[in-house]
Amino acid sequence: MADDAQIGARLRRVRQAQGRSLASVAQEMGISSSALSQIETGAMQPSVNRLIELVGVLGVPVSTIFDDVDVFAPQVNPHADATEPLPGVLVAQGPAEPAALGQGVTYRRLTPGALAGADWFESVYPPGSSSSADGAMLVHAGHESGHVTRGRLTFEFDDGAVTLDVGGSLSFDARRPHRVVNDTTEVAVAIWLTVGAGEHS
Template sequence: MAPATGSVGVDSLSDVGSRLRRLRKQQGMSARALADALGISPSAVSQIERGVLNPSVSRLIAITDALGVPLAAVFDARDDVVAEVAATASGFALQRAEHASNVVLDSGVTFRRLSPGRTPGVDYFESTYPPGSTAHADDDLFRHDGYEVGTMISGELTIDFDEERVILRPGDAISFPCSRPHRIHNTGGEPAVAQWLIVHAER
């Protein structure tokens, strides 16, 4: 008999917001302190945590950087963490397709974690950018922690650096320090899918 298969789930805004609130509290940081670190109002932090406001890719990364947690932590529901601990005790981590989930951000950008469990110092995920979508709501460039390696799977992504523009097509790969100002967006006419590895310094 063939094994049962399931579909990839999509996390709601309230799921993402509640996880960010839980992570903030675990780090002992107040909403006001997080707002100050991000340069936004405490009200905006509250709206994100309540699922009223959908963060952009750059905002989500800025939040996890400010909290000192990996991006992968945003994908973890409480049950996921328990399952991961059990798997680790067995010497490996396993994520079935039906337990995978997507995080949908501002402008419809979707993140899907590819690593089956937490991998210290590394975020490994797949992004899907709909046509016209961007990682950063503003026109200016942004930077964050880590070193980024990306491989284009399908579609076309444009990365703007301070003095250069790079267009990625299927099979292309790129690496750069995340401290270099950049902006990722889809200027093509079809969804753009890429896989990313972000390596962080030990936290």
């Protein structure tokens, strides 16, 4: 599993590769340079909301946190167990390592390699957890479609909420403020497809 230091190091490499200063990224996110530095060094564990906000500001997909490679070198295979049995066909027999975020929420990519303009991943929400501990709504580029495979999740928007049980799904423009909440006593799991995740809003 990718730990806080690995996630932070990957995000720092993206920021530095873009030639952006710590201060400019922190200012765009509305946080202090110190807080962003703590995320990049692994001293502070970001919430799901904060992490997705950060990759949105950097203009890269959430899958960036899973890749221990240069994100600007897509020809490098980012999945440790992936192979290319046929030209242009990338295969992985085992699951990717999950990344741990705030409140015990984990993300795990479901593709053997990065997909241009899209993310396909699984998120696991422990009882009482959410994508943002402080109640902040998330806004980022792209369109999202989620499908609940275990438990029950509530999807909060600025004008209401939708609760889905196993088998339920929803789609929405990710520029619409949103937050995912597991207010039950059971673990909940969702599979997500985000299209246009790396585009700036």
